[in-house]
Each structure stands twice: as C-alpha cells, then as structure tokens.
Amino acid sequence: QSAKVATNFVPTKADYQKVYNRIAEVIDDAGDYDNGSFGPVVLRLAWHASGTYDKATGTGGSNYATMRFQPESLHGANAGLHVAREVMEKIKQEFSWISYGDLWTLAGVAAVQEMAGPKVPWRPGRIDGFESHSPPDGRLPDASQGAPHIRDIFYRMGFDDQEIVALCGAHALGRCHTDRSGYDGPWTFSPTMFTNDYYKLLFDEKWVWRKWNGPKQLEDKKTKSLMMLPTDYVLTQDKSFKKYAKAYADDVDLFFKDFSAAFAKLLELGVPTQQFVASEAWIMQTVDEQKS
Ligand code: DDH
Structure with a gap:
C-alpha cells in the first residue's frame, strides 16, 4: 500500500x-x-x-x-x-x-x-x-482426522457442508509430498487439469489402506498409483458430505459453479x-x- x-x-x-x-x-x-x-x-x-x-x-x-x-x-x-x-x-x-x-x-x-x-x-x-x-x-485441517474435525475447521471459517465438499474438489489438482506433509502421491490421473475426477474416483475406485511406513492413507486397489487422505475418504462416509460428493461426481457443471x-x-x-x-x-x- x-x-x-x-x-x-x-x-x-x-x-x-x-x-x-x-x-x-x-x-x-x-x-x-x-x-x-x-x-x-x-x-x-x-x-x-x-x-x-x-x-x-x-x-x-x-x-x-x-x-x-x-x-x-x-x-x-x-x-x-x-x-x-x-x-x-x-x-x-x-x-x-x-x-x-x-x-x-x-x-x-x-x-x-x-x-x-x-x-x-x-x-x-x-x-x-x-x-x-x-x-x-x-x-x-489435519488430514488424519474425521468429519467432526473437518466441520470444526470449516464452520469456523463460515462454510457449510456443501461448500466444504465443493472446496475439497481442489484435490483433483496436485499431489502429496513425503518431505512436506508425509503423505505421498496424486489424487487423480490429471493433476494439472481441474476436473471433477476427484469425486468420480472416490466413488468408482475401491480404496484400501496403503501398507507402508508413512501416515495412514488410502490407495486405489486397481493401479495403486492414486491416493486419498483420511479426510478425503470421509466425504464418501459421512451422510451429508456424501450427498454433495455424489452430486459433484455426477455433474461437473454443478461442481464448477459451486467451487x-x-x-x-x-x-x-x-x-x-x-x-x-x-x-x-x-x-x-x-x-x-x-x-x-
Ligand atoms: Fe489440500 N492438501 N487439504 N486442499 N491441497 C494437500 C495438497 C493440496 C488437506 C490436506 C492436504 C483443501 C483441503 C484440504 C490443495 C488444495 C486444497 C496436502 C499435501 C495435504 C496433506 C501437501 C504436500 O505434501 O505437498 C486437508 C486435510 C483438507 C481438508 O480437510 C479439507 C482445499 C479446501 C483446497 C483448495 O484449494 C480450495 C492443493 C491444490 C494441493 C496440492 C499441492 C501441491 O503441491 O501439489
């Protein structure tokens, strides 16, 4: 200024x-x-x-x-x-x-x-x-936590469940780095393209806990090349979050608008x-x- x-x-x-x-x-x-x-x-x-x-x-x-x-x-x-x-x-x-x-x-x-x-x-x-x-x-937010933590953090900012789920779709982009967060890998196959693939993959792939020395994270059973954080996976487990995540998986225009x-x-x-x-x-x- x-x-x-x-x-x-x-x-x-x-x-x-x-x-x-x-x-x-x-x-x-x-x-x-x-x-x-x-x-x-x-x-x-x-x-x-x-x-x-x-x-x-x-x-x-x-x-x-x-x-x-x-x-x-x-x-x-x-x-x-x-x-x-x-x-x-x-x-x-x-x-x-x-x-x-x-x-x-x-x-x-x-x-x-x-x-x-x-x-x-x-x-x-x-x-x-x-x-x-x-x-x-x-x-x-702390990626190792569950739905109550996510709500604490985002309600504090003034967001509701729908906005929380929409914002998390940013994880279509980028990756985790072991030397930064300790987690490892990308969420999608196109980490420099903004898409609704994050939600699609959450529902379409089978997610299993990765067996490794790092922090608890999930990997896709099929290719083992993608990851989800515990906080990402919660979007498919919590009833209210799931409703929005499913809607964004099914409708990319709705996701873009809400994001x-x-x-x-x-x-x-x-x-x-x-x-x-x-x-x-x-x-x-x-x-x-x-x-x-
Ligand atoms: Fe995130 N995020 N994020 N995130 N985030 C990480 C990477 C990226 C959480 C944890 C992590 C949002 C929400 C959450 C991006 C955007 C957004 C990493 C990996 C962790 C861990 C960091 C590293 O190792 O380099 C958690 C937990 C939440 C949550 O609980 C909701 C939101 C809301 C956004 C947003 O932009 C609106 C992006 C982009 C990345 C990729 C960074 C990179 O270097 O690549």
Whole structure:
C-alpha cells in the first residue's frame, strides 16, 4: 500500500490482468517440477493464506498475507509453500504496487482458471500487514482426522457442508509430498487439469489402506498409483458430505459453479468490505481468451 501512495499509482482492472497474465506464465515455466506446473502449489498457497480465518474473532484470512512471517511460514501445514511464495516473489518484484494478499489470491484464481477450471470472481483490496496480525497454528485441517474435525475447521471459517465438499474438489489438482506433509502421491490421473475426477474416483475406485511406513492413507486397489487422505475418504462416509460428493461426481457443471462460489468466498475471508476497490468482484480473462 505504501508503494501506491509513494508513486500515486492507482491500478485498474487492466493492470491486474497484466499481473494475472504474468502469473499464468510463471506457473507454466516450472521445468521438471511436479508435472511441469507450479499451479497446484500456488493454489494451495492461496488456500492456506485464506483458510486461517476465524469468523468469531475476525482474525486470520487473506488480508495481511501473514504467511510471509515466522512462525506461520514454518507451521507444519505450510510445509513446502515456500516454493509458491518464491515463485510469487518474482512477480512482486515486477509489480511492486500489488499487495501480497492480492497477489497470492489472484494467483489462486489464475491457477484454477489456467488449469481449465471455472471462472472465479476476484477483486483487489487486501493490504500487507504485520507479524502481529498472524493467526495461531492449528487453524488449517489435519488430514488424519474425521468429519467432526473437518466441520470444526470449516464452520469456523463460515462454510457449510456443501461448500466444504465443493472446496475439497481442489484435490483433483496436485499431489502429496513425503518431505512436506508425509503423505505421498496424486489424487487423480490429471493433476494439472481441474476436473471433477476427484469425486468420480472416490466413488468408482475401491480404496484400501496403503501398507507402508508413512501416515495412514488410502490407495486405489486397481493401479495403486492414486491416493486419498483420511479426510478425503470421509466425504464418501459421512451422510451429508456424501450427498454433495455424489452430486459433484455426477455433474461437473454443478461442481464448477459451486467451487467457484465457495473459492471466491474463501479468498475474501478476513478482508473488510470497505477495503475492496470494486463493489462487485471481477472476472479475469484466461490467457487463451485474450488470444482470440
Ligand atoms: Fe489440500 N492438501 N487439504 N486442499 N491441497 C494437500 C495438497 C493440496 C488437506 C490436506 C492436504 C483443501 C483441503 C484440504 C490443495 C488444495 C486444497 C496436502 C499435501 C495435504 C496433506 C501437501 C504436500 O505434501 O505437498 C486437508 C486435510 C483438507 C481438508 O480437510 C479439507 C482445499 C479446501 C483446497 C483448495 O484449494 C480450495 C492443493 C491444490 C494441493 C496440492 C499441492 C501441491 O503441491 O501439489
């Protein structure tokens, strides 16, 4: 924000689209890192930067980008996200006027949209805060737990069962890393394509506990190349979660619509409404759309 004042530069939607475009480039320029894409890890950064919100106290959330500071950057749940923060830092150097909170959340939007997901409404307005704004550890979900824990964590942010199940569909993307969470492997066969395969696979495959030295996780009996966390599998076991998971397995359009709404809400958690520049969120264009 101080940069904005210093240069008297008031960015427009077109300026944010330039940042979006640069994010899209950088996400793709990943060499042999994880299927050649930083998209999934950048999406996870946006989620972990926002998912610390507590509606009872109004603390946490995406406003202050406090994951820049220790100890939050070192919280167990954030292991590996330095990769995403470093990728984002390159862009921050080029567009110094954008706040980290806006940059990270816009990157989450770009990751979803560029990996063929739904359009996600987004608007700028987050400001860079201080270490004193940092949330305590333990606000993000623990993958070894069951339905009560998932509800505790997401109800605290202000989400309901339908939104919880929709948000979990992000696990169509990316993978677990043994040196980060201890878990291992991808959820789907196309970890850089946003699809509803996560739900389809949950119901269509037979899931068995993997026999290994790592934390308890499931593997698909047929190929043994996919994984589910205990918290993923719960979506097929809990009656209320299951209803939505089944609906998303059967209807990709419904999943896209509901994911977009819940994810847009997630990205705005903890940001006072008056800070938002626009009264309505924007739809940023994909790189492909700008070509035609
Ligand atoms: Fe997740 N997630 N997530 N997740 N997540 C992991 C990876 C990724 C949980 C645990 C893990 C969401 C919900 C949950 C993404 C997006 C989202 C990993 C592996 C664990 C563990 C980390 C590693 O080893 O690198 C749990 C538990 C929950 C829950 O209880 C609901 C949500 C809501 C999102 C979202 O984006 C909206 C993405 C993307 C990844 C892949 C990251 C990567 O590097 O690849």
